[in-house]
Amino acid sequence: MIGQEENILKTYFGYESFRPGQRQTIDKVIERENTLAVMPTGGGKSLCYQIPGMTMDGTAIIISPLISLMKDQVDALQSLGISATYINSSLEQEEQRARLQAMEGGQYKFVYVAPERFDSTFFVNVLRRIKISLVAFDEAHCISQWGHDFRPSYRSIVPTLSRVKNIPVTVALTATATEDVINDIQSLLGIADGNVVNTGFERENLAFHIVKGKDKGTYIRSFLNEHPNESGIIYAATRKQTDSLHDQLSKKGLSVSKYHAGLTEEERKAAQAAFIHDEKSIMIATNAFGMGIDKSNVRFVIHYAMPMTIESYYQEAGRAGRDGEHSDCILLFSPQDIQLQKFLIEQSLMDDTAKQKEYSKLQAMINYCHTHSCLTTFILDYFNDCPSGTTCGRCSNCLHRQERTDITEEAQMILSCVKRMGERFGVGMTAKVLKGSRDKKISDFRLNSISTYGILSAYTEKELTEWIHFLIAEQLLATEEGKFPTLKLNQNSVDVLKGKRQVWMYTAPIPSGEEADYQESLFAALRETRKKLADEKGVPPYVLFSDATLKELARYFPD
Numbered sequence: 157m158i159g160q161e162e163n164i165l166k167t168y169f170g171y172e173s174f175r176p177g178q179r180q181t182i183d184k185v186i187e188r189e190n191t192l193a194v195m196p197t198g199g200g201k202s203l204c205y206q207i208p209g210m211t212m213d214g215t216a217i218i219i220s221p222l223i224s225l226m227k228d229q230v231d232a233l234q235s236l237g238i239s240a241t242y243i244n245s246s247l248e249q250e251e252q253r254a255r256l257q258a259m260e261g262g263q264y265k266f267v268y269v270a271p272e273r274f275d276s277t278f279f280v281n282v283l284r285r286i287k288i289s290l291v292a293f294d295e296a297h298c299i300s301q302w303g304h305d306f307r308p309s310y311r312s313i314v315p316t317l318s319r320v321k322n323i324p325v326t327v328a329l330t331a332t333a334t335e336d337v338i339n340d341i342q343s344l345l346g347i348a349d350g351n352v353v354n355t356g357f358e359r360e361n362l363a364f365h366i367v368k369g370k371d372k373g374t375y376i377r378s379f380l381n382e383h384p385n386e387s388g389i390i391y392a393a394t395r396k397q398t399d400s401l402h403d404q405l406s407k408k409g410l411s412v413s414k415y416h417a418g419l420t421e422e423e424r425k426a427a428q429a430a431f432i433h434d435e436k437s438i439m440i441a442t443n444a445f446g447m448g449i450d451k452s453n454v455r456f457v458i459h460y461a462m463p464m465t466i467e468s469y470y471q472e473a474g475r476a477g478r479d480g481e482h483s484d485c486i487l488l489f490s491p492q493d494i495q496l497q498k499f500l501i502e503q504s505l506m507d508d509t510a511k512q513k514e515y516s517k518l519q520a521m522i523n524y525c526h527t528h529s530c531l532t533t534f535i536l537d538y539f540n541d542c543p544s545g546t547t548c549g550r551c552s553n554c555l556h557r558q559e560r561t562d563i564t565e566e567a568q569m570i571l572s573c574v575k576r577m578g579e580r581f582g583v584g585m586t587a588k589v590l591k592g593s594r595d596k597k598i599s600d601f602r603l604n605s606i607s608t609y610g611i612l613s614a615y616t617e618k619e620l621t622e623w624i625h626f627l628i629a630e631q632l633l634a635t636e637e638g639k640f641p642t643l644k645l646n647q648n649s650v651d652v653l654k655g656k657r658q659v660w661m662y663t664a665p666i667p668s669g670e671e672a673d674y675q676e677s678l679f680a681a682l683r684e685t686r687k688k689l690a691d692e693k694g695v696p697p698y699v700l701f702s703d704a705t706l707k708e709l710a711r712y713f714p715d
């Protein structure tokens with residue numbers, strides 16, 4: 157027997173089957189249980205209130221913070237023959253009144269409103285008089301002060317609604333899966349533990365990639381050549397970068413549009429419309445683009461530079477693949493990206509505590525660019541949403557996981573160097589000491605006299621910087637946050653130094669082009685270092701610490 161819900165799914169929406177969590181949420185709402193659905197972006201949250209709204213008597217009220225999306229949602233429902241409208245500040249007073257009247261006359265199955273609407277006593281009084289089927293809080297994380305997008309006006313609806321007595325059931329929907337936010341929504345809207353439908357955060361159709369050691373412009377041009385006619389977004393770090401990328405690519409005859417806050421509102425609207433309606437296939441933009449954009453067939457999101465936080469990265473990259481089809485999220489990393497983001501934090505008007513917090517978020521973003529672990533797992537771990545130890549099998553690290561090289565000795569040298577430098581310096585200085593740099597700062601601090609000075613001279617400073625970031629990303633080395641984070645040993649570092657833990661580097665088997673050159677240079681340096689070590693007999697000098705150092709290590713990191 158096909159249930160009524162399946163029927164609606166097929167006949168009205170034309171879909172074959174429910175996505176994870178949809179059926180369960182719909183059933184609970186129809187049973188008049190207040191429900192919270194946590195599903196990833198593109199997971200299909202709208203259906204979770206649309207199908208119950210269609211089967212239940214009365215009007216469904218949908219509260220949404222995104223005015224720009226209301227019209228699209230309403231148009232979509234109307235095109236399916238379902239009576240729906242929105243009431244918000246974008247309409248003339250006259251039109252607002254007309255729609256309110258029609259709403260009071262019971263003409264709509266769905267009414268979309270912004271939270272501010274509840275400030276109007278008139279509107280609230282209309283709510284009291286009509287028959288309501290359900291109230292839906294879309295983007296419900298906005299109600300929580302722990303959410304990244306807290307809106308006080310969202311929260312203040314709750315007491316108002318409790319005075320509207322005729323609400324049979326409330327459903328909340330969000331893609332934010334953190335415990336704080338979930339608990340907050342539950343207690344504010346009276347949702348029992350058993351009525352939280354959480355499918356988690358993972359977007360199984362997204363493949364994350366990190367690309368480094370390549371010319372970014374060349375990479376983008378060849379990527380676009382290999383993906384003709386696909387819709388995608390390229391996020392640049394600045395307006396200037398957006399303009400110059402747009403120039404370059406349009407000169408190559410590519411179908412590109414651009415968007416940033418420096419353009420007029422007209423220009424931005426036109427650019428956005430051209431992209432949404434597939435007149436231009438590629439949007440080049442700063443992070444000003446995307447809020448309230450709901451385009452389902454975005455096949456790739458390329459970040460021309462590293463963003464400041466994983467939160468913003470996941471949100472921006474997550475604009476790919478809302479239709480559930482395979483899509484690529486590519487981050488083009490270069491070490492200068494770190495400097496730019498630090499500069500932006502430093503220049504900002506935040507107080508020191510807030511800056512400190514941003515620096516630690518930035519560190520997580522840097523770690524993402526340097527880890528050799530699964531990128532999907534890394535992100536889910538960051539949001540506490542993953543049983544650690546799983547891998548996705550589709551990110552660039554999972555795909556490159558074929559070959560591994562033991563680099564325990566290099567790691568020991570680096571860690572030993574950090575200790576010998578007194579754990580008082582950052583990534584840059586440590587790379588210089590390992591390289592044996594003649595920089596004046598090195599002699600000023602007399603770092604050229606320690607035994608690890610120049611011990612990895614076969615590598616370039618850039619490669620050594622990468623190694624150190626890699627050790628941090630794998631939590632084999634700690635940082636003290638700040639503008640110039642100082643490197644510190646942790647328990648894992650000591651385990652590596654004592655030879656109790658091995659360190660592996662993962663590489664792709666047959667890289668080509670620039671990547672091959674990059675990898676070859678690393679391996680050449682590796683061989684040279686190994687040869688130097690083999691020539692020295694006995695215990696390598698870099699693991700020989702003084703008695704005092706050994707005692708200190710034992711005190712902080714007992715066996």
Ligand code: ADP
Binds near residue numbers: 198
């Ligand atoms: P969310 O609000 O969770 O980000 P939407 O409700 O906007 O997601 O849905 C994203 C896309 O998935 C839309 O294009 C929608 O039509 C489609 N969709 C939703 N449910 C299904 C389903 N059961 N089968 C196929 N496509 C679906």
Ligand code: MG
Binds near residue numbers: 201202294
């Ligand atoms: Mg949605």
Ligand code: ZN
Binds near residue numbers: 529530550552553554
């Ligand atoms: Zn993976």
